[in-house]
Amino acid sequence: MDHNLTPEQLDSFGREVLELHLSVKADVGEADVRYIRRVITAQRALAVLGRGLLFASFFPPAWVAGTACLSLAKIIENMEIGHNVLHGQYDFARAKDLDSQTYEWDHLCPSDQWRHSHNYLHHTYTNVRGVDHDLGYRILRVTEEQPWHPGHLLQPLYAAWLALSFQLGVGLHDVDVRRFIFQKKSERDPDEARRLREIGKKALRQALPDYVFFPLFAGPHAPAVFLGNLVANLVRNVWSFTVIFCGHFPDGTATFDPSCLTNESTAHFYLRQLMGSANFEGGRVTHFLSGHLSHQIEHHMFPDIPAHRYPAMAKRLRVICAKYGLRYNTGSLFGQFKSVVKKLFRLALPGRHRAPPALAAA
Amino acid sequence: MHQVESPSRLTRTRPSAASRALGVIEAVLAPLVYPKSAEDYLREVFPLLSRREILAEVVAVRPETPDTTTLVLRPNGLFRGHRAGQWLMVEAEVFGVRRTRCFSIASAPALHQEKGTIEVTIKARPGGVVTPELVWRQKPGAIITISEAQGTFVLPETLPARPLFVSGGSGITPVMSMLRELALHNQAHGATFVYYARTAADVVFARELQEHALFSGAEILVWTDDEPSAVSAPFGRCDARADLSAHVPDFAERETFVCGPPGLLGAMSALYAERGASERLHTEAFSLEEHTSRDDGGTEPQVVFARAAKTQKGSRTLLAMAEDAGLTPRSGCRMGICHSCTCRKVSGVTRDIRTGELSTDANVDVRICVNEPVGNVVLDL
Numbered sequence: 167m168d169h170n171l172t173p174e175q176l177d178s179f180g181r182e183v184l185e186l187h188l189s190v191k192a193d194v195g196e197a198d199v200r201y202i203r204r205v206i207t208a209q210r211a212l213a214v215l216g217r218g219l220l221f222a223s224f225f226p227p228a229w230v231a232g233t234a235c236l237s238l239a240k241i242i243e244n245m246e247i248g249h250n251v252l253h254g255q256y257d258f259a260r261a262k263d264l265d266s267q268t269y270e271w272d273h274l275c276p277s278d279q280w281r282h283s284h285n286y287l288h289h290t291y292t293n294v295r296g297v298d299h300d301l302g303y304r305i306l307r308v309t310e311e312q313p314w315h316p317g318h319l320l321q322p323l324y325a326a327w328l329a330l331s332f333q334l335g336v337g338l339h340d341v342d343v344r345r346f347i348f349q350k351k352s353e354r355d356p357d358e359a360r361r362l363r364e365i366g367k368k369a370l371r372q373a374l375p376d377y378v379f380f381p382l383f384a385g386p387h388a389p390a391v392f393l394g395n396l397v398a399n400l401v402r403n404v405w406s407f408t409v410i411f412c413g414h415f416p417d418g419t420a421t422f423d424p425s426c427l428t429n430e431s432t433a434h435f436y437l438r439q440l441m442g443s444a445n446f447e448g449g450r451v452t453h454f455l456s457g458h459l460s461h462q463i464e465h466h467m468f469p470d471i472p473a474h475r476y477p478a479m480a481k482r483l484r485v486i487c488a489k490y491g492l493r494y495n496t497g498s499l500f501g502q503f504k505s506v507v508k509k510l511f512r513l514a515l516p517g518r519h520r521a522p523p524a525l526a527a528a
Numbered sequence: 529m530h531q532v533e534s535p536s537r538l539t540r541t542r543p544s545a546a547s548r549a550l551g552v553i554e555a556v557l558a559p560l561v562y563p564k565s566a567e568d569y570l571r572e573v574f575p576l577l578s579r580r581e582i583l584a585e586v587v588a589v590r591p592e593t594p595d596t597t598t599l600v601l602r603p604n605g606l607f608r609g610h611r612a613g614q615w616l617m618v619e620a621e622v623f624g625v626r627r628t629r630c631f632s633i634a635s636a637p638a639l640h641q642e643k644g645t646i647e648v649t650i651k652a653r654p655g656g657v658v659t660p661e662l663v664w665r666q667k668p669g670a671i672i673t674i675s676e677a678q679g680t681f682v683l684p685e686t687l688p689a690r691p692l693f694v695s696g697g698s699g700i701t702p703v704m705s706m707l708r709e710l711a712l713h714n715q716a717h718g719a720t721f722v723y724y725a726r727t728a729a730d731v732v733f734a735r736e737l738q739e740h741a742l743f744s745g746a747e748i749l750v751w752t753d754d755e756p757s758a759v760s761a762p763f764g765r766c767d768a769r770a771d772l773s774a775h776v777p778d779f780a781e782r783e784t785f786v787c788g789p790p791g792l793l794g795a796m797s798a799l800y801a802e803r804g805a806s807e808r809l810h811t812e813a814f815s816l817e818e819h820t821s822r823d824d825g826g827t828e829p830q831v832v833f834a835r836a837a838k839t840q841k842g843s844r845t846l847l848a849m850a851e852d853a854g855l856t857p858r859s860g861c862r863m864g865i866c867h868s869c870t871c872r873k874v875s876g877v878t879r880d881i882r883t884g885e886l887s888t889d890a891n892v893d894v895r896i897c898v899n900e901p902v903g904n905v906v907l908d909l
Contacts, residue, residue: 188883196624210572254867260626260892262581263568266867267893270563286860286868368563375560435863469865 169437171490179490180433186482187468190475198472199259205246206263213239216398217380223390233394237401238455243272244406245457246473252277253285255472274337274369279361283340289469293414293421293442299339300414301421303328307513308414309421314516321514332403332410337365405455412502413462415509416444418495439466440487444495445480446502453477463494544605550579575671576604586670587645592732595652596698597663598634602645603674609640610677612709613702613785613812617675618648622661626673627889629658632701632787632812633677636708649732651698681787681812687715688783692776694768694796696724696788700732702812703785707746717745720776722768724792727754749775768795780805787812829901833909834874845881846871846896850909857896857909864898871896876905 171179212235219232248271250256256264263269270277283299291297295311302308306325307318328335341358376395381388420441430438443462446452453460454474461476464483471479487494497505557566567578576583584607588600610616615632635647652663683691683706691710693703700723710716721740725731731750741748751771772779780803786796793811800809828841831849840853847869850857860868864882875890878899886902887894896907 191883194624196621199621199624207572210569214569254870257867257870257893259621259624261621265893267870272563281866281868282860285866289865290861290863371559371562375562379560432863470867 169441169492171437171492175490176431176433176437179486179492180431180436182486182489183436183467183483184432186479186486187471190468190471190479194258194472194475198474199256199261199264201474202247202251202256202264202472205242209239209242209247212236212242220380220391220394221384221387223384223387223394229390229394233397233401236394236398240272240398240402241405241455244402245409245459246454247271247457248273249457249459250473252280253469255470272372274333274365274372275340276364276368279340279364285469287340289466291427292439292466293419294424294427295421297424297427300410303335303339304342304344306510308509310513310518311421312513314513318514322511325510329404329407330400332407333399334369336406336410337369341365408499408503409456409459411506412446412499413443413459413465415506416495416497416502417505417509418493419444436467437492439463440492440494442466444497444502446499447496448499452499460499463496547579547605550577554579576602578604578606582606582674582676583671584646584674586666586668586672589666589668592649593730595663596649596730596732597652597666598647598649599662599666600645600647601672601674607640607646607674608676610637610646612637612683612706613681614677614679614705615702616648616677618662619673619675620658620662620666620670621672622658627658628891632679632705634701634704634708636705636712638709638712649698649701649704651732679812681785681810683709683785684783687713690718690720690782692720692722692779692782692784694722694772694784694786694788694792696792697726697730698732699786699788699792699812702787704733706785707740711740711744711746714744716740719746720782721746721748722771722776723748723750724788725750725752728752768792769799772799780808783808783810785810785812827903830904831876831901832904832906834906835909843900846878846894846899846901846905846907849901850896850907855909859897862897864895867895869895869897872908874906874908877902878905 169176216232216234216236216239219228219235221232223229223232248269251264251269252266252271254266257266266281271280273280275283288298288300293301295301295309302312305328306321307314341362346354346358346362376399377392380395381392384391420438422438422442426434426438440463443466445463446456446460448456448460453476458473458476459465461473461480464471464476464479465473467483468476468479484494496502553570554566557569560566561569567580571577576585582603584601584603586599587602590598590600592598610633613632615630617628617630619626619628621627631648631650633646634649635645640646650659650662652660679702681702687710691706693707695703703721707716707719707721710719721737723731723737728734731737731752734750737748737750740746749771776782780800784796784800784805786793786809790813793813796809796811797806800806829843830839830841831846832839833850833853833855836853836855838853838855840849842849842852844852847857847859847862857871858868860866862869864880870893873887873890873892873894878887878894879885879902880887881898881900887899896909
C-alpha cells in the first residue's frame with residue numbers, strides 16, 4: 167500500500183484514530199436513540215403524506231408534491247435509517263425496532279444477504295480487488311488494475327443502466343448472475359439459487375404496492391399514481407447510485423491487492439479504509455439525505471457509530487490526517503461525481519487512467 | 529369465604545373485539561406497507577397499540593420516600609391482569625438502552641380490574657443502573673414494555689382467615705398488594721402486617737399503613753431501627769423471632785406471607801420449621817441484581833453453548849471457543865465491525881477485548897468475536 171508512514175508512525179496514527187473511535191462510542195446513547203426515532207417518525211409521515219397527495223393527482227401540483235414526498239421517504243428509509251440500522255449502529259439500544267439482526271429494510275436486497283455482502287464483504291475487504299464486489303459491481307472497470315476486456319467498451323451504458331436500477335444492481339451483487347444464467351441447472355450452487363429466490367420474492371412483494379395496489383386504489387388516477395411511484399423509485403435509485411459511486415471511485419481512492427490482508431493490524435485497517443474512501447461536501451440536508459455517506463471515510467473507519475455523528479468526527483479525523491500527512495479525499499458532490507464519470511469513460515478503453523497530478527498523493 | 533376473581537380465568541377469554549378488528553386492519557394494510565407492518569405506522573399515532581407486546585404508559589409518578597417511587601402504569605389490552613403478590617418484568621429505556629428488571633406489583637388486582645392501572649413501587653439501588661433512573665428521572669407519558677404477571681407467591685383464591693404478612697425494606701411491595709386486595713374486598717380485619725424498615729423515613733406507604741390500621745381492621749406493626757415512625761409503636765433492631773413471639777403469639781397457626789432480604793427469610797424459615805408450621809409459610813426472595821464480575825481469579829472461565837448443549841473452558845473469544853467446541857456460528861469480520869456473529873448471551877459476564885468493557889446483564893446480544901468470558905457464561909448458541 168502506498169503511504170509514507172514508518173511502522174511507528176502507522177502505529178501511532180492507529181492509536182489516535184482508535185481513541186477518536188472509542189471516545190465517540192462511549193458517548194453514544196440516549197441522544198442517538200431520540201434522533202433516529204425522530205427520523206423514523208418523520209420518514210413515516212412523509213411516506214403517508216406522499217401516498218395521500220398522489221391520490222389527489224388530478225391536481226398536478228399534488229402529483230409533484232406527492233412524488234417528491236415519496237421519493238424523500240424512500241431515500242431516508244434506505245440511507246439514514248435502513249443502511250445505518252443494519253450496520254448495528256443502534257444495536258446498543260437493544261430495541262426490537264432498531265435491531266440490526268431483525269430489521270427488514272425497504273430495499274430489494276433481503277437484510278440478511280445485505281449483512282453478508284455489504285457489512286461483511288464490502289466493509290472488511292473494502293477496495294480489495296477480487297474480493298470486494300462493490301468494486302465495479304462485477305460489470306464495471308473502475309481501476310486500471312482490473313484487466314480490460316472488450317465488454318468494458320459499453321460500460322458508460324452499463325453505468326447509466328445501473329444508476330436507474332440501482333436497487334437491482336446492489337441487490338444482486340452477492341450473486342454472480344452472469345455465471346448463474348449460463349450454468350446448467352445441475353451445476354448451480356443451491357445456496358445461490360436460494361438467495362436469488364429470496365430476492366425475487368422480496369422484489370415482488372415490494373413492487374406490488376407501488377405498481378398494483380396503490381394504483382388500483384386510485385381508480386381513475388391509476389396511471390398518475392403508477393407514474394409517481396415509478397418516478398420516486400427512479401429518484402431513489404439515481405440518488406443512491408450517485409452517493410455510493412462518490413464514496414469509493416473518485417480519483418485518488420486506492421484499491422488494494424489481497425496480499426495486504428495478511429496479518430493486517432488495526433492501524434493498517436483504518437489506513438486502508440481512509441485511502442479507499444472519499445467524501446463529498448454539502449449542507450446538512452445533503453449529508454442527511456445521503457444517510458451521512460457523504461462521510462464515506464468516517465463511515466468506513468467507524469461503521470458502528472451512528473452516522474449522524476460523522477460530521478463532528480470528520481473535523482477531528484482531518485486534524486489527525488493532516489498531522490501524518492495523509493490525504494483526506496473530499497470535494498464537492500459535483501466535482502467528485504465528475505471525476506467518477508470521467509474515470510468510467512476512460513477505463514472503458516484499455517490502458518491506464520491518468521489522474522490529475524494534484525490527486526496522485528495517495 | 530370470599531372468592532376473589534382470578535385473572536387466570538381471564539386468560540382463557542377470547543381476544544377482544546378491538547383486538548380482532550385491529551388484526552383485520554393490519555392484515556389489509558400489510559401488503560401496502562411491506563416490509564414494515566401496519567402496526568409500525570399505527571403506533572406513531574396510538575403509542576400503546578400492539579398485538580404482540582404488552583406496552584404500558586406511565587400515567588403518574590408518585591414519590592413515596594426519598595429513594596422510593598411508585599410508577600402508575602396503564603397497560604394495553606394484552607395485559608391479562610395479575611394476582612396479588614405477583615411480579616412482572618419492566619423493559620425501560622435507560623440512557624437510550626433498553627434494560628429489563630423485575631418488580632413486584634404493589635397495587636391490588638382490583639385496581640386493574642376497575643381502573644385498568646397497575647402500580648410498581650421501586651427503590652433506587654445505590655450504584656444501580658436502572659432503578660435510580662426509574663426512581664428519579666422517570667417522567668409520566670413514557671411508554672414502556674412489560675411482561676405478563678408471573679410468580680407463585682400469591683394470595684390464595686380462597687382467602688385465608690387471619691393472614692400474617694411479614695416484610696422488610698423494599699420487600700413490602702408484593703405483600704402490600706395482598707393487603708390492599710383484602711382491604712378492597714373488606715377482608716382485612718384479622719390480618720396482621722409486620723414491616724421492618726431501616727429508618728422512619730424509609731417506611732414505604734407510611735400514610736396508607738396508618739389508614740389501614742385505623743379503618744380496615746388490619747393490625748399494623750412497623751419496626752424501624754432509629755425511632756418510632758408514624759405508624760410504629762414498637763421499635764428496635766429487626767428480630768423476627770422475638771417480635772413475633774411477643775406481638776403475634778399465634779403466628780404458627782396463621783398463613784404467613786414473607787418477602788424481604790435473605791436474613792429475614794432465613795430467620796422466618798427456621799422459626800416456622802421449629803414450630804412444625806413450614807407449610808403455612810409462603811416466601812418470596814428478592815435478590816439484588818448481580819453486577820460484579822464473578823471472576824474469582826483461580827477458576828478458569830467456562831462457556832455453556834445452550835442450544836448445542838456443549839461446554840468449553842478457557843479464556844479466548846467466545847467465537848473461538850465456540851469453534852473449538854465444534855460449533856460453526858455465523859461470523860464475519862472477526863473484529864467487531866460487521867455484527868454477523870451477534871448472539872444472545874443468556875447469562876454471565878463477558879468482557880470486550882478491545883475496550884475492556886464488561887457486559888453484565890442477562891439476555892443481551894453480544895458480538896462473540898470480540899468478547900471473552902469472565903466466569904461462567906451461557907450463550908444461546
